[in-house]
Amino acid sequence: MSGVRAAARVGHQRTAPAAERAWSADPYADALHAGRGPLFLRRADGWLLPLDVERWCAEADTADLEVLRRCEGAVLDVGCGPGRLVAALGAEGRRVLGIDVSSAAVAHTVRRGGQALLRSVFDPLPGTGRWDTALLMDGNLGIGGDPDALLRRLAQLLSPGGLLVAETVPYPDVDERTLVQITDAHRTPGAPFPWARLGTPALRRYAEGAGWRAEDEWSAGGRSFVALRAR
Numbered sequence: 001m002s003g004v005r006a007a008a009r010v011g012h013q014r015t016a017p018a019a020e021r022a023w024s025a026d027p028y029a030d031a032l033h034a035g036r037g038p039l040f041l042r043r044a045d046g047w048l049l050p051l052d053v054e055r056w057c058a059e060a061d062t063a064d065l066e067v068l069r070r071c072e073g074a075v076l077d078v079g080c081g082p083g084r085l086v087a088a089l090g091a092e093g094r095r096v097l098g099i100d101v102s103s104a105a106v107a108h109t110v111r112r113g114g115q116a117l118l119r120s121v122f123d124p125l126p127g128t129g130r131w132d133t134a135l136l137m138d139g140n141l142g143i144g145g146d147p148d149a150l151l152r153r154l155a156q157l158l159s160p161g162g163l164l165v166a167e168t169v170p171y172p173d174v175d176e177r178t179l180v181q182i183t184d185a186h187r188t189p190g191a192p193f194p195w196a197r198l199g200t201p202a203l204r205r206y207a208e209g210a211g212w213r214a215e216d217e218w219s220a221g222g223r224s225f226v227a228l229r230a231r
């Protein structure tokens, strides 16, 4: 059963929040179809954060492979996008599921041979409390705009002692919770939704306050990562 059909069968009764509607809208889906941007998160002050759609649509690169090497057991890729990590792990015969609120992202992942479900990380999910590793790559620490709530949710999804690998902003001082809109810089930007950006020190502060143990941190390819262990 494909991930897309699996998700459709389960269905959603609740109203999708603004963030889910924004990631499901045309600018992101069109960029995934084209395999490239321009695509940005736009803050209220006009500052534009470029989204690296080209890299997300490409094969896993060296920095990604280092993340995948550290994964243990069954892996949940939260906000899997077009699925390069799910596909790479699946090709190695590893147990892996991607979840994403964008049907275009889920369809891409499934086309690449990966398993994916159209779900929010905050929805009921298969394997809750039994995932060995969760991934939050490419800025996905921003999901929900509330790092405490996201870390609490991931602690529920992981098995006791499970591993979270999260990508942080490669500037140590960043600890930002803000409203953003998705824009391709041509069409009218979508509705604002909450997003967060954290450098490594900020993530470690949130995590240690919530009972996680920081196990490692590293940089690769200009990107930075933290491995956290659930208690």
Ligand SMILES: C[S@@+](CC[C@H](N)C(=O)[O-])C[C@H]1O[C@@H](n2cnc3c(N)ncnc32)[C@H](O)[C@@H]1O
Pocket: 019, 020, 023, 024, 056, 057, 078, 079, 080, 081, 082, 083, 084, 085, 099, 100, 101, 102, 105, 119, 120, 121, 122, 137, 138, 139, 140, 143, 144
């Ligand atoms: C910054 S992009 C990262 C893309 C990605 N990791 C990749 O490999 O292409 C954020 C992704 O998270 C998804 N997302 C946003 N909110 C989500 C939620 N609540 N649950 C699951 N996925 C979500 C978006 O649809 C989008 O694909």
